[in-house]
Amino acid sequence: MSFLELRILDIIDILLVAILLYYVYRLVKGSAAINIFIGIVIIYLVWKLTQLLQMEMLSSILGQFIGAGMFALIVVFQQEIRKFLLMVGSTNFGSRRNFLRQFKFNKNNGNQLETDFKSIIKACQKMGQNNTGALIVIKRNTSLDFIKSSGDSMRIKVNQPIIESVFYPNSPLHDGAMIIEDNTITATRVILPVSNDRNIPLRFGLRHRAAIGITEKTDAVALVVSEETGHTSYIKDGSFDLYDDLEELEKKLEEDLS
Numbered sequence: 001m002s003f004l005e006l007r008i009l010d011i012i013d014i015l016l017v018a019i020l021l022y023y024v025y026r027l028v029k030g031s032a033a034i035n036i037f038i039g040i041v042i043i044y045l046v047w048k049l050t051q052l053l054q055m056e057m058l059s060s061i062l063g064q065f066i067g068a069g070m071f072a073l074i075v076v077f078q079q080e081i082r083k084f085l086l087m088v089g090s091t092n093f094g095s096r097r098n099f100l101r102q103f104k105f106n107k108n109n110g111n112q113l114e115t116d117f118k119s120i121i122k123a124c125q126k127m128g129q130n131n132t133g134a135l136i137v138i139k140r141n142t143s144l145d146f147i148k149s150s151g152d153s154m155r156i157k158v159n160q161p162i163i164e165s166v167f168y169p170n171s172p173l174h175d176g177a178m179i180i181e182d183n184t185i186t187a188t189r190v191i192l193p194v195s196n197d198r199n200i201p202l203r204f205g206l207r208h209r210a211a212i213g214i215t216e217k218t219d220a221v222a223l224v225v226s227e228e229t230g231h232t233s234y235i236k237d238g239s240f241d242l243y244d245d246l247e248e249l250e251k252k253l254e255e256d257l258s
């Protein structure tokens, strides 16, 4: 029964593997790769079990299969591996403020720029009334530098008329997404990664899929104003975060951005 002895390091090991699996699952969720991912996890677990029970023959067959399969996996999951490395590399662990924010130690410390979410919501409401489409991504901890380069960089403090004029249909900047970081509009016309999730209802087009895509890959939140319905959707962690009225939306943004 010696294999059942647990050291602290084993627990840390298990936790780290669980986190890794969670991130891999988030990357492949909704795409065809999810079935391959589940298949691999099952084969790996069976292999480990056969090793533990010292079933030599089955364990060596599965071991060889997994060894050769690693190369095949790199080819099959090329896209996902790229996204994963991008996600790891773009997480700004270096910033002390962001690090502390993870633990909410420095909540309301007065030094950080509070996002003027009320102006953003008012702009969305106004654009919705005029059936003007918009896609706004608000950064939280994960760096968005890897997508900003696809658009035009700028540096304007958030305010309602500026947001409305960026998305005004004939404006040269209206296409693509607007990025907001630390209460500053830092990029417009940004092209976002589109989600492959097959569960997104067909009535939602590319604008909504792009918002879901970026919130799957980063911890940013997104607001989408539909050109067709005028409705503002709030998107977080790769899915629609529903609300009943604007006050509730304000509350959600206040909580999520603090």
Ligand SMILES: Nc1ncnc2c1ncn2[C@@H]1O[C@H](COP(=O)(O)OP(=O)(O)OP(=O)(O)O)[C@@H](O)[C@H]1O
Residues within 6 Å of the ligand: 133, 134, 135, 174, 175, 176, 177, 190, 191, 192, 193, 194, 203, 204, 205, 206, 207, 208, 209, 210, 225, 226, 227, 228, 229
């Ligand atoms: N990958 C992307 N990144 C950023 N913006 C995008 C992306 N794909 C589409 N868009 C924006 O979405 C607009 C097209 O939206 P589309 O009509 O397909 O979306 P929708 O989700 O149906 O929204 P709506 O309800 O407003 O029609 C484009 O004009 C462009 O501005």
